[in-house]
Amino acid sequence: xxxxxxxxxxxxxxxxxxxxxxxxxxxxxxxxxxxxxxxxxxxxxxxxxxxxxxxxxxxxxxxxxxxxxxxxxxxxxxxxxxxxxxxxxxxxxxxxxxxxxxxxxxxxxxxxxxxxxxxxxxxxxxxxxxxxxxxxxxxxxxxxxxxxxxxxxxxxxxxxxxxxxxxxxxxxxxxxxxxxxxxxxxxxxxxxxxxxxxxxxxxxxxxxxxxxxxxxxxxxxxxxxxxxxxxxxxxxxxxxxxxxxxxxxxxxxxxxxxxxxxxxxxxxxxxxxxxxxxxxxxxxxxxxxxxxxxxxxxxxxxxxxxxxxxxxxxxxxxxxxxxxxxxxxxxxxxxxxxxxxxxxxxxxxxxxxxxxxxxxxxxxxxxxxxxxxxxxxxxxxxxxxxxxxxxxxxxxxxxxxxxxxxxxxxxxxxxxxxxxxxxxxxxxxxxxxxxxxxxxxxxxxxxxxxxxxxxxxxxxxxxxxxxxxxxxxxxxxxxxxxxxxxxxxxxxxxxxxxxxxxxxxxxxxxxxxxxxxxxxxxxxxxxxxxxxxxxxxx
Numbered sequence: 422x423x424x425x426x427x428x429x430x431x432x433x434x435x436x437x438x439x440x441x442x443x444x445x446x447x448x449x450x451x452x453x454x455x456x457x458x459x460x461x462x463x464x465x466x467x468x469x470x471x472x473x474x475x476x477x478x479x480x481x482x483x484x485x486x487x488x489x490x491x492x493x494x495x496x497x498x499x500x501x502x503x504x505x506x507x508x509x510x511x512x513x514x515x516x517x518x519x520x521x522x523x524x525x526x527x528x529x530x531x532x533x534x535x536x537x538x539x540x541x542x543x544x545x546x547x548x549x550x551x552x553x554x555x556x557x558x559x560x561x562x563x564x565x566x567x568x569x570x571x572x573x574x575x576x577x578x579x580x581x582x583x584x585x586x587x588x589x590x591x592x593x594x595x596x597x598x599x600x601x602x603x604x605x606x607x608x609x610x611x612x613x614x615x616x617x618x619x620x621x622x623x624x625x626x627x628x629x630x631x632x633x634x635x636x637x638x639x640x641x642x643x644x645x646x647x648x649x650x651x652x653x654x655x656x657x658x659x660x661x662x663x664x665x666x667x668x669x670x671x672x673x674x675x676x677x678x679x680x681x682x683x684x685x686x687x688x689x690x691x692x693x694x695x696x697x698x699x700x701x702x703x704x705x706x707x708x709x710x711x712x713x714x715x716x717x718x719x720x721x722x723x724x725x726x727x728x729x730x731x732x733x734x735x736x737x738x739x740x741x742x743x744x745x746x747x748x749x750x751x752x753x754x755x756x757x758x759x760x761x762x763x764x765x766x767x768x769x770x771x772x773x774x775x776x777x778x779x780x781x782x783x784x785x786x787x788x789x790x791x792x793x794x795x796x797x798x799x800x801x802x803x804x805x806x807x808x809x810x811x812x813x814x815x816x817x818x819x820x821x822x823x824x825x826x827x828x829x830x831x832x833x834x835x836x837x838x839x840x841x842x843x844x845x846x847x848x849x850x851x852x853x854x855x856x857x858x859x860x861x862x863x864x865x866x867x868x869x870x871x872x873x874x875x876x877x878x879x880x881x882x883x884x885x886x887x888x889x890x891x892x893x894x895x896x897x898x899x900x901x902x903x904x905x906x907x908x909x910x911x912x913x914x915x916x917x918x919x920x921x922x923x924x925x926x927x928x929x930x931x932x933x934x935x936x937x938x939x940x941x942x943x944x945x946x947x948x949x950x951x952x953x954x955x956x957x958x959x
Contacts, residue, residue, distance in 0.1 A: 433507040436494050436519040438531035444492070445469060445953040448773070450709055450749040452486055452493045453521070456506040458848060460917035461498065465535045467528050468542060468951050470496060471746035475506045476828070476847040476918065479875045482513055483796040484730070485746050488709045489514045496521035496528075502848055513798055534951035537940060539920055540624075540740050545944040546772050546956050547624035552945050553958045556631050558646040561655040564617055568592060575609045576617045576645070577601065579629035579735055582666065588649055588659040590619055596667040598629045598735020599715050602636045602683055603760040604667045606675045612639035619645035619652075621924035623941050625739055632764055635959070636682040650924050650934045676758055683763035689959045690770040692763065693777040695753060697786070700779070709750035712779075713737060715765045716756050724787040726755050726779070731793070734765030741772065755779040757787060773955035800874035807892040810901040813864055817841055822861035826850075828876050829867040829895070831909075831916040839866065839898055840906040846914040847876045853913045854883045863888045870894035 444451045454473035455462045462472040473481060486493065493515055497503040503520045510518050521527065529535055538544065550556065559567075567574045568591065576593035578585045585595040596604055601618070609616050616638070618629040626644035633642045645651065649659060695703065703710045714725045715734035725731070732744050734754070745752060752774050754762040762778045769776040816823040817840075827834050827842040834844045845853060857863075863880060867873040870893055881888040891897065899905070909916070923937035948954055 433504055433511070433518060433520050435522040437522050438528050438533045441467075441494055441521065442533065442953055445748060446955075448749050448955065450491060450707070450747055452491055452747045454493060454495050454506070454746060455497070455525075456495050456502045456848075457497050457500060458846065458917045459539065460920045461500075463537060463539050463920035465498070465525055465529075465537060466541075467496075467525075467533055468536055468545070468948075468953060469742065469748045471742040472539065473506075473746060474848060474918070475502045475509070477872060478506055478509055479513070479798055479800075480795075480872060482510065482515075483798070485744075486515070486709075487711075488707075488747075490516050490707070491709060491747055492517045492519070494519045494521050496524050498525040534947055536944075536947060536951075538937075539922070540743070541944070542772065542954070543739050543741055544624045544941060545948050545954070546768075547627045548941055548944040549948060549956055550631055550771075550958050551623070551627045554631055554634070556627050556634070556644055557642065558626075558630070558644040559617065560646050561652040561657055564590070564645055565652075565655070565657055567615070567617075572615065573611070573613060574615045574617060576619060577605065577608065577629070577667075578620070579618055579625040580620050581733075581736060584621065586662055586664075588621075588661055589663050590645065590649065590652060591658070591660050593619065593660075593663075594665045594667060595663075597717075597733055598625055598632070598738065599733055599761040599765050600667055600717070600735070601629050601632055602638070602764050603676065603679050603758060604671055605633060605638060605640070606679070607668050607671050609640050614640055616640045616642045617645055618642065620648045621922075622648045622650050622937065625735060628738055628768060629735070632686075632768075635686045635767070636679070636764070647938055648924065650938060654931060654934055676760065680759040680763075683760045683767075686767045686959075687763040687770075687778060690767040692766040692770050693775070694780050695777040696779070696781040700753065703751050703753065703777070709747045710753060711745045711747075711750055712753045712755070713744065714755050715761045720757075722791055725789050725793075726782060726786055727789050729753075729755055729793070734761050737765055738768045738772075741769065741774075745774075750775075752776045753779055755782065757782075757784065767959070771957055771959060773957070797871070800877065802874050802877050802890050806877060806887075806889050808864065808889045809892060810898045810903060813839075813891055813898075814901075814903060816862070816864070820861070822859070823864060824858050824860035824862075825864045825866060825891075826857075826876075826880070826913075827866050827895075828873050831912075831914075831918050833868060835907065835909045835916075837895070837905045837907055839895060840904065841911075842866065842906075843911045843913050844909070846918055847872065847879065849914045850876060850879050851883060854880075856913055857884075860886055862886050864891055865889070866891040866894045866898075868894050869896050
């Protein structure tokens, strides 16, 4: 199958803000896709608009929107990407595709609420939880005083391990959110030990702390108020590059206790149960079913249930719309301990998802090793358009008429690219084509050529010169023993594919970090104005 756009796909119907809101309120399935790059998406978008960049559309569509008759609505803010994405989705076999009338501006003019930043549904839900439960917390100064006094305290970092390694509270241990209820008793066996949960900002600290409270952990538990942002704003030093992680082995008696408590929390939240014999019953016409394994990525790769994708539970709660862009879909969660899936499901249920925990599976059922294959359509690139690294190197050395365009993520391009390559966002190839250097031929590349292959047709439609694909991309160039350059001297596109989070590092301006916290504090009020969320708090 090719991704070319047929004449039959050119007419895309528009859908109004009122119609989208009605579908959300009725809990109907709908995928509202903001097809801009991440940075403009973070500036302004509807609450449940999942960032689904046109640049990576073919790589994500069939996995993240598995049902071809899903009601899809694409949007942009006047860039023209929404129509292009809708046409491409039609070409990929989706039959119920619309464009949001007026895009972001039309949503606002129709009275719809617009949100900033990324992963907003999850962050807004976290603030709602804190506002209703008054989740216990301590300031950065209070936590540092406890640590300085060598009090009986354990600090656990609920973020991904790579985020923890980037920066962490001194002495803290990496325990990503879904692992907390399962493993905290091994880290703090004395019920008098104070447990402090942190993340970079607020959401995962709140959800992690409240998870322990909901599960009935005997220890006193507090969130580090405002996370590493609060720590930095207090003028306190962070550690970097640490390796401390949760213990892999947990005593079976502690697992049983955690399992009982997690199941009780899930039951309170209205989580459904499903066994192997009934999984297929969820696959009814008109319903999307996501299946996620919420254990660690390492455990997933060692062996998982057939048809389940890896989505560690803490990040699934934090980035729900990134994993499940079809709002109103069904979600099935699996683990091998009865703790992580239940705790994760309890939060998703409160976020108004129809969620089930897979029960009754034996260890032998987790038999599929490695990563799950992700279906990708054929690109239509012919064998004659595919070239080897040696051919590209010869062209680059022989003449100056070969222009190499790299459509990788900008961060990867800046860190390492083939000498002479120009960076361009695939979504902007048409907009910046007039700025391309003169050429007798063009070559496209990326990390592995998986993404670049879909840009070949985009570029060939714009230029008369032949367009080629570096087979295997930059990885093949490296295997051939050729060198790389670094830096951002040759950018044809601005680096808008990644929104710089105010909580990512310690080099952000204090004003930006404070502004981020102020924004989070205002999310509950925004939820009230929006009115489409359906969240509840047990």
